[in-house]
Amino acid sequence: MKGNGKILYHYCSVETFFNIIKGANLWLSDIAKSNDYQECMVCREIVNERIKEYLKNDIKSMEAWENWYKNGVEVNSSIRTFCVCFSESEDQLSQWRGYAQDGKGIAIGFDKKILEELNLISEYHIAFGKVIYNKSEEYVKEIVDDNIQKFEYKGVGHVALELSQNYRMKFPFIKNPGFEEEREWRAVVCSQVGNYNIPSSDKILFSKIKYRTSNDKLIPYIEMNFEKIKQNIIKEILLGPKSEVEIEDVVNFLKFCGYYENVEGGYNSNSPISIKKSVTSYR
Template identity: 30%
Template sequence: MTKPNKNIQSEPTLFHYCSTETFLNIIANKTLRLSDISKSNDYKETKWIFEYIEDEIIKQFEAAPFFRGEYIRGLSEIETIKLVVRNIMEKMKNRSEELMYVSCFSEDDDKLSQWRGYADDGCGLVIGFNYHSLNTLISKCEELNLMQVLYPEDIATASQEIKDYSERVLDSIHRALTNDKLETLLNNEYGVIDIFHELSSRNFIRKSISFKNPAFKEENEWRIVFDGEFSKSTDWDYWYDPKEGRPRLYGEYSELFPKGLQFRTQKNKIVSFFDLSFKGFEESIIDSITIGPKSEIQESDLDQLLGYYGYDITEIKINKSTSTYR
């Protein structure tokens, strides 16, 4: 993933909806939580792109079919290809063991659906984070990225990379069928769908984090993403010193993630997360705070809280939601 363009003309304030408890933790601890994206409310996170790849492979086969008649009794040519492709895509998804951690924002600071979904049903708050300060913060680590989420109806028509990748997969299928290796193709044994596809599938999963189901389009989402070898290490001796009772971190990781990898419960799940520290940015990182439509917090409460923890309250605009929701 590439870093965002530092010369971007429009630098939006990015809004983080949260409960009052989360708001207090963010302000007091000066951290933003990056959670395992696989535990998000969209169960197809990081998997959407494979559906577009599957559609593109079928489209390419329909444009230039390379066999006629039955390969599998009772199935037409297109039904056979669909079965094979679906099997390959599922195996590629399952092979990937990538972990990615995200913190989510919106371009909108007062949207009722987001109050309901992400801010304790309107009882919470919205923190408006300064784009430039966030970008400066994450630039300290190559594994952190700030990106805008896309909600394309059909990314396959717009992505040459997807077309090229689909062509390679389809070529592998063609070769396997030509060599009478349908069974091994369905089992996805090594040598039929070669290592290129496994590596590429992981690459596409990384990229797919910037694509989301169009049903979520109204969220106008941006993300801080922690995606790299460090974040995915499962060598726990590397991560944590049980004798000392503290994480083993160094360099920018120690500065940005002082508590290392942590865990919390979420209903019936255990979710891993990192707390990204923004200490040193207190005077510039928050542009605004919007109080939820059902919140009883007063502006004077926020003035006291922000001043106590070292924020420049003269530079933070405090608003009350205009949503008539109760």
């Protein structure tokens, strides 16, 4: 079900919902550990193939590109991409099944306009935007043309070596078309592995890289703390079609966690945060 365009939904388990609300934190996990093993590779490889097509009649340049492109990928392997995902779709059955305990979980509706402010923090480390599945030609062409222009004043090998680093904030926003129904938006942070500070703003704070376990894996992740704007950033909470959580309990939990402090005119399940049950007939 399509949303209103102003709210983006993060589908999650009840436990994750509890931790997000209590700590005013979203976790951005290492994208390489996601369920799509081609994450970040799709866009990069399309760009690679287009540039090779451009160089196909120059054997020497082609060899330089191929060798240094591979080196660039290897050199930048220590730079990890961290991501948290949202969906345009409100009350989407596939999202309930895949990301919210088969319908027992909860979807948190975040203010898209506030999330878009992430793009103002650091263009080299943080990005927020809509995932492209099929209509990627213009997006890819811009990257390809930019690199071809660099051949005028840089060696082909030099440009190839820098590709993975220079466009690391662009690559995560093209995804395999098989995931199109997710209608995804994502917040992305790129950081070197290690004890590095991530740029933050006066509204949203990023932690250093931390670690957790999930499905027998060690998962690096970064916390995105929205404590300072928690009364503004969350607009809606949707209980899954198989959820056993009561609306009244959510209202009381939000009060306990400070989401209703200094709210004029009182609060309830409709205002200032809309709390409702999924209408999807799934059991």
